[in-house]
Structure formats: structure tokens, C-alpha cells
Amino acid sequence: MPHLDLELAPGWREVDPRADAPELLVEQGGVLRHLRGDFDELHQFGSVGPVDCPLAYDARSRRAYRYVCETRLLRKDFSQLRAYDLNSGGVFPLLELPLNQWVLWQLDWLPGKDGEPGQLFGLLASDHTEDDDRIVIQHRLFAFNPAEAAPRVRPLCRDAYKPLAFSRQRREMVFAGAEGIHVVGLKGERRVSLTRESRPEGYGASFDPQGGGRVALGGAGIWIWDYEAGSLDRLSVVGRHPVWSQDGRGIWYGECSSDLFRYDTGSGQIEKILGIRQNRQTETWHARPVRQSPCGRYLAMSLTAKRLKGVTRQAGGMAEREHVYVHHHALCILDLERRELWRREGAFVNQVRWV
Structure with a gap:
């Protein structure tokens, strides 16, 4: 039942x-x-381990990619990017990383152009903590061609902490940090920022599928940030993890972990699509x-x-x-x-x- x-x-x-x-x-x-x-x-x-890493996928080869580490006690630890063949069910080590490095929160497959090979693109975290008990974690962007021996790494601008969305079309990313929300280019440079005083908390983001310089933001409601025009509009009082529909006519989001809403970008109407009855103990974890x-x-x-x-x-x-x-x-x-x-x-x- x-x-x-x-x-x-x-x-x-x-x-x-x-x-x-x-x-x-x-x-x-x-x-x-x-x-x-x-x-x-x-x-x-x-098993894939406890690190929160998205699943990247190459439709041409039908291979998926993910970061993996050891989960069992008393086993030798490892830090690794792996490839998964969806045709054969095979699993292949792709890249061995030092134990103080891991891939988290962002991993995408970028297809190559004009016959060139594709590559993985994501966020690489490195632990530089020393003996003074001060935790030092460095976040950098990386690109990795599976035919090469090592990834290419770029530094990130200050306060670009957690990636929220990536637009291949615009070659831009949205990051959340302690100081606000930032649009970041592929070289790690900050292009424009939205300060914390402006209210969005950075729980999810989604770029305008039509290619405009707009992004839907979640946290303390659902917002539309037009960073080219410099405007910010609040669509709902509660909401997180917005996803812009492919036709641009709606935005999917949730208020908690037990529901689904749709915002109509034309009429401004909000419809609750799905929920759980008598769910009194709502949570967002x-x-x-x-x-x-x-x-x-x-x-x-x-x-x-x-x-x-x-x-x-x-x-x-x-x-x-x-x-x-x-x-x-x-x-x-x-x-x-x-x-x-x-x-x-x-x-x-x-x-x-x-x-």
C-alpha cells in the first residue's frame, strides 16, 4: 500500500x-x-559515495559520468571520475584525483563542435586545511577531455561558492555566495551581482530558455532577475528550485519537498500541480x-x-x-x-x- x-x-x-x-x-x-x-x-x-555531484551525459556515446569516492569503513579511500556505459552496463575509471580533491554540485558534458571531442565541465573542490584547525576549501572550474591525462583548471572569482545554473547558450553560470548571487563567465570572472539585501536566497536557479539575460531564482519566493536590464521581480512569496519550461511559458518550482507548482509567465497565474495530503510536517531538506x-x-x-x-x-x-x-x-x-x-x-x- x-x-x-x-x-x-x-x-x-x-x-x-x-x-x-x-x-x-x-x-x-x-x-x-x-x-x-x-x-x-x-x-x-x-555505490557512488556521499559527495553531491550531478550526472553528466553524452547522448552520442550513451555514456554517463559522475564523481565517486569510497563509502565503506576500513576500505582504501579513493577520489575518482567514472564513466558508465548505458549500452553494456560497463563502469570505467576516467580520472584519478588526489584524496583532497573532489567534484561536486556541477558536472556537465559539453559536446565538441566540427568533429572535435567533447569534454566534461564542472566544479573542483580542494581541501587545503593545515594543522591550525582553520578549514580552507578552494573552489575552481575545470574542463576535462577524457582523451587527456589531466583536467584544465581555472580560478573562480571571490564569493562564487555554490553553482546554481549553467547556460551553454550564453556561456554563463549563476553562483550563490555569502554576499549575494553572481553571474559568472566560463573563465571564472564575475560579470554582475545581486546583493543579499535584494532578498533571493539562492535555492536554485534557471536561465531563460529563449537566451535572454534573465534567470529565475529561488529562496524566499520565486524571482525573475533581468541582469541585463537591472530589474528584479518577485513572482511568489514561497518557493525554491525553479526550472524554466523549455517553451518559456512556465516555471516549475516547489514550496517544500512534497509539492510541485507551475507559474504561468504569460498570465502570472500559479497552479498547484501535485502535493501530498495531510502533510503537516513539511520540510525542504x-x-x-x-x-x-x-x-x-x-x-x-x-x-x-x-x-x-x-x-x-x-x-x-x-x-x-x-x-x-x-x-x-x-x-x-x-x-x-x-x-x-x-x-x-x-x-x-x-x-x-x-x-
């Missing part, structure tokens, strides 16, 4: 899983899996952006409900009672054309990629 009682917008219905949707690559419960559209497993690629299929017809998303499991008291009975919660997770696929949804409940899905 499903743990999650879903509430769908009028005109939507839940159906049995369908195999006619595109295939998926998901990181579920710390394990990388290749699934059909109906969630049947095609390949299991093994498990909130992730939806993923659009390349054709634009399907969405994939992770839903989480937080439930009260019980109440505990420490030995002696003198301490205050502590509430104990359990989380229920589901991976959902939405067919926007037929307005149908199907799901599979299970371990938390941290990363999703259409392939």
Missing part, C-alpha cells in the same frame, strides 16, 4: 507505470541505476528541482513526506520528550501531454537524469 496519498490538480490522474517514457539514470539510496520509463531496472552501476526530458514532454521529480513515528524520553525521564520522524520517498514521472503521473516509492532519489 502506498505511503503517500497524492493530491493532483484537476484534469490530472495517476496511472500504472508506462514504458513509453524515455529512460532514466537515477541515484537512489546512494546507488546509481539505469531505469526504463516504467522503473524497470536495466543496469545497476553500484529533500527538495530537488524537477528534471525535464529532452523532448519537453515529461518531468521527473522526487517527493518526500515527513511523518511523526513516535516520541522518546531519555533514561531517567527528566529530559524533554523528543519527536522521532520517518521520511517516505517517491520518484514520480509526469506526462505533460496526457496529464498523467506514475510513481515508485522507495529510497530517496538524490539525482535524476533523462537519457
Whole structure:
């Protein structure tokens, strides 16, 4: 029996899983899996480790890429970029990194032009902490051609801490930092900034798919920042992890980890597409952006409900009672054309990629 009682917008219905949707690559419960559209497993690629790294994908070779490190105690540690062959199910070491370096938060495959080879592009973190107990982590951009021996590395401008979005079309990225939100070029240079006093908190971002100098920002609501015109407009009071639809007519976002909303960029209307009934203990820790299929017809998303499991008291009975919660997770696929949804409940899905 499903743990999650879903509430769908009028005109939507839940159906049995369908195999006619595109295939998926998901990181579920710390394990990388290749699934059909109906969630049947095609390949299991093994554990990936605790570092939060997106899944890059080369459609031409049908290879995926991710950073991986050791997760088991008493095993020799390693730091590695790996390639995953979706045709054969093979796993290949791609690049060995020093143990004080890892790839996190951004990893993309950039196809080559005019017959040139493609390359991986992402964020490389390095731990330079010494014995004075002061933690020093350096973030840099890197590009890596799998045919080469080492990545090419570029420094990042000050306060460019966490990447939120990357536009191949504009060759720009959005970063969040302690001082605000920054648009950064591929050489790591800061181009324009939005200060913290302007209110967006930097929980997700999405570039205008039409190629304009605008970006949707999340945190303390959903915002549109036109950094070329110098304007900032608030679309909703609550919201995070915005994703601009491929046709530019809507923005998908969530208020927490258990819902999905759509903002209509033409009318300004907001519609709640999906939620969980009687979800009184809302949380945002498990909130992730939806993923659009390349054709634009399907969405994939992770839903989480937080439930009260019980109440505990420490030995002696003198301490205050502590509430104990359990989380229920589901991976959902939405067919926007037929307005149908199907799901599979299970371990938390941290990363999703259409392939």
C-alpha cells in the first residue's frame, strides 16, 4: 500500500507505470541505476559515495559520468571520475584525483563542435586545511577531455561558492555566495551581482530558455532577475528550485519537498500541480528541482513526506520528550501531454537524469 496519498490538480490522474517514457539514470539510496520509463531496472552501476555531484551525459556515446569516492569503513579511500556505459552496463575509471580533491554540485558534458571531442565541465573542490584547525576549501572550474591525462583548471572569482545554473547558450553560470548571487563567465570572472539585501536566497536557479539575460531564482519566493536590464521581480512569496519550461511559458518550482507548482509567465497565474495530503510536517531538506526530458514532454521529480513515528524520553525521564520522524520517498514521472503521473516509492532519489 502506498505511503503517500497524492493530491493532483484537476484534469490530472495517476496511472500504472508506462514504458513509453524515455529512460532514466537515477541515484537512489546512494546507488546509481539505469531505469526504463516504467522503473524497470536495466543496469545497476553500484555505490557512488556521499559527495553531491550531478550526472553528466553524452547522448552520442550513451555514456554517463559522475564523481565517486569510497563509502565503506576500513576500505582504501579513493577520489575518482567514472564513466558508465548505458549500452553494456560497463563502469570505467576516467580520472584519478588526489584524496583532497573532489567534484561536486556541477558536472556537465559539453559536446565538441566540427568533429572535435567533447569534454566534461564542472566544479573542483580542494581541501587545503593545515594543522591550525582553520578549514580552507578552494573552489575552481575545470574542463576535462577524457582523451587527456589531466583536467584544465581555472580560478573562480571571490564569493562564487555554490553553482546554481549553467547556460551553454550564453556561456554563463549563476553562483550563490555569502554576499549575494553572481553571474559568472566560463573563465571564472564575475560579470554582475545581486546583493543579499535584494532578498533571493539562492535555492536554485534557471536561465531563460529563449537566451535572454534573465534567470529565475529561488529562496524566499520565486524571482525573475533581468541582469541585463537591472530589474528584479518577485513572482511568489514561497518557493525554491525553479526550472524554466523549455517553451518559456512556465516555471516549475516547489514550496517544500512534497509539492510541485507551475507559474504561468504569460498570465502570472500559479497552479498547484501535485502535493501530498495531510502533510503537516513539511520540510525542504529533500527538495530537488524537477528534471525535464529532452523532448519537453515529461518531468521527473522526487517527493518526500515527513511523518511523526513516535516520541522518546531519555533514561531517567527528566529530559524533554523528543519527536522521532520517518521520511517516505517517491520518484514520480509526469506526462505533460496526457496529464498523467506514475510513481515508485522507495529510497530517496538524490539525482535524476533523462537519457
